[in-house]
Amino acid sequence: MDEASRELIQIRFRGRAVPPHKAILAPVIGARNVLTNSPWTYVALWLKRGGKDRALLYWQQAQEFHKVSLGLAPQSAPLLLYYSFLNATKALLSAKGIAFNERHGVSEHTAASQRGSSALNHLGIKIQQHGVLPSLSSYYQETEVSKTHTLQELFFNMVFIHRTYCLTYTSQSEMFIPIANCGFVADKSSKQVYFRADITKNVPFTTAAKRLPALFVADDEFGPRAIRSVASVACQKPGKLSATALVNIADLNRSLRSELFFINGTEPLWYIRSVTRGPRRIERQLPTLILGAMHRLSEISRYNPPQMASLLAGQKNWLLSEFIQMSAEQFIDEIASELTGVQFLVPNIRAAS
Structure with missing residues (x-):
């Protein structure tokens, strides 16, 4: 992690750094992969x-x-x-x-004027x-109001095929910003825990910082290419996490996962969903999409x-x-x-x- 202006302590549990967690509602923070x-x-x-x-x-x-x-x-x-x-x-x-009701709970939705069309936006x-x-x-606990979505909108909001989407729709700017060195850090003076990450070097930092969603902000006190969560949680002893601190970090992780997505692999690749033009952003989690x-x-x-x-x-x-x-x-x-x-x-x- 880069040198920062604030005195930051990387959050660790049982000797291992605590990264963002794939599980949203009930992550076991600090569990071995x-x-x-x-x-x-x-x-x-x-x-x-x-x-x-x-x-x-x-x-x-x-x-x-x-x-x-x-x-x-x-x-x-x-x-x-x-x-x-x-x-x-x-x-x-x-x-x-x-x-749960055993019915599927989802059905076809195609505008009457577009019946028979094979276009993804129909x-x-x-x-x-x-x-x-x-x-x-x-x-x-999804907050999306709309109950109807086109296949084009659904594909646009899926991080694991987003690059393919942008190569297919060549005028589309990428919505997902790749990040690295992700984890939770504590400000030693305030004893507040934040999520921090670096915007990857192949992405123009200033442009990406302007497109961050409201949950994140660029902050050079956390590093030269760093972003952090706007929200933070209390942690009285960052070097020795209590049960309460683990719950607080899990809560922070859950709140950020509405804009923080991953692609699975040998290591998860993490992305922040940015604000950009294109099809509508859908406020749902990836499995639902x-x-x-x-x-x-x-x-x-x-x-x-x-x-x-x-x-x-x-x-x-x-x-x-x-x-x-x-x-x-x-x-x-x-x-x-x-x-x-x-x-x-x-x-x-x-x-x-």
């Missing part, structure tokens, strides 16, 4: 140990649908992927003790009042194969294919972290010495 190529087995064992038998059945079925989807052509994969995501969501809700979803998807939205978009594609795949073929043959075919191919790893990683409170990382392969 789980290194695995797939979270399926770990989560299944975690659910079994916890006696969450109903959730375990949903999770196992989600895994089976995912297995069958592997290797399928993009024309067919969305149907199985959607049911994998649906059952993983049911596992989360069941494990958390949240009652095909959309409508979130219903009851069902699995609205229950997931309630779990995340993915579940809604995959539902729409699954219905097209099942009921209108010619329209699916038209989508995959159109000018936006790369964006669509990337979503179908990449969404499972991101979605399952997020749900697994939310279920267990721990973070999953793909292990690095070390060369033999």
